[in-house]
Amino acid sequence: MTSNSTRRGKGLFRRFFKERSGASAIEFSLLALPFFVIVFASLETFAAFTGEQLLTSATDTMARKIRTGEITFGQGRPSDKSEAEFRQMFCDEISIIMTCSGDEVNTASKLFIDVRSFANFSDIPASVPRVGNLPSGDLDTSGFKYAPGGPTTINIVRAYYRWSVTTDLVRPYVTNLRPAGSSMPNDYLMVATAAFKSENY
Numbered sequence: 001m002t003s004n005s006t007r008r009g010k011g012l013f014r015r016f017f018k019e020r021s022g023a024s025a026i027e028f029s030l031l032a033l034p035f036f037v038i039v040f041a042s043l044e045t046f047a048a049f050t051g052e053q054l055l056t057s058a059t060d061t062m063a064r065k066i067r068t069g070e071i072t073f074g075q076g077r078p079s080d081k082s083e084a085e086f087r088q089m090f091c092d093e094i095s096i097i098m099t100c101s102g103d104e105v106n107t108a109s110k111l112f113i114d115v116r117s118f119a120n121f122s123d124i125p126a127s128v129p130r131v132g133n134l135p136s137g138d139l140d141t142s143g144f145k146y147a148p149g150g151p152t153t154i155n156i157v158r159a160y161y162r163w164s165v166t167t168d169l170v171r172p173y174v175t176n177l178r179p180a181g182s183s184m185p186n187d188y189l190m191v192a193t194a195a196f197k198s199e200n201y
Contacts, residue, residue, distance in 0.1 A: 041167045048163050048188055051097050055161050056192040058093035062086070063157040063194035066115070066148050069201030073148045083146035087113060090159070098161060112141050114158040117149030124156050124195055139177065139189065151200045161190040 065071040071086065072079045081089070084105055090113060091100035104111060118124050130137040139160055148155050165175050165188050177189040 037167070044165065044167045047097070048165070048190075051094075051161070051163060052190045052192075054094050054097055055159055055190050058090055059157055059159045059192035059194050061093055062090055063155075063196055066155060066157065067196045067198050069151065069199065071148070072150070073146070075150055086115070086146060087111070094161075098163075108141070110162045112139060112144060112160040113146070114141075114144040114160075115146050115148050115155065117147065117153045117155045119154070121154055121195065124154075128160075128189070128191055149198065151198055154197050155195070157194045159190075159192045163188040163190055 062071070069077075070079060071081050071089075073081060087100075087105050087108075091105060091111065094100075094111075098111070100111060103109070129140040129143060131140045139162075148157075162177060165186065175186055175188055177187040
C-alpha cells in the first residue's frame with residue numbers, strides 16, 4: 001500500500017514539473033516587479049536630468065537679464081523688479097516640468113534663489129550652503145538674498161530646487177538632501193549657478 005502511494009506521489013511531482021501551460025504566467029509574475037521598478041527608475045532619472053538642465057537654462061536666462069539691465073533692482077527704472085516678481089519670472093522659465101504654486105512665489109518650499117552682488121569674483125562662495133556643513137545636510141538658506149547690483153557690478157544668481165524622488169530603487173543613489181528632522185535623504189537637490197559682471201547699461 002505504501003509502495004503504491006509513493007509511486008502515485010512521484011508521478012504527481014513528475015507531472016507537475018512537466019506541466020508547462022502556466023510557466024509563462026509564473027515567469028512573468030516573478031520578473032514583472034523588478035522589470036517595472038527598473039523602468040520607472042530609469043524614467044525618473046531621465047526626468048530629474050531634464051529638470052536639472054531646465055533649471056540651468058532658467059538660471060542663465062535670468063542672469064543674462066540682470067547682466068544687460070533688462071532686470072534691475074532699486075535703480076528707480078521701469079525695469080526694477082521685486083523679489084516676488086523675479087521669482088515669478090523664474091517660475092515661468094521652468095514651468096514646463098517644475099510648476100510653482102501660488103504660495104511658492106512668496107514662500108519658498110522647493111525653489112530657492114540667491115541673487116547678490118560682490119566686490120570681487122574671489123568673494124563668491126563656491127560650495128552649497130548646508131546646515132551643519134554636512135554633505136547631505138539640509139540647505140542653509142539663511143544667507144540668501146535678492147539684492148542684485150547695478151551697472152558694472154559683480155553678481156551671482158544661484159538657484160536650488162528640491163526634486164522629490166519617488167522610486168525607492170534609485171533614492172539611495174541620487175538623493176543628496178536630508179530635510180530637518182529626517183533620518184535619511186529623500187530629495188535630490190538641483191543646483192545651478194551663474195556668476196557675471198553686469199554691463200554698463
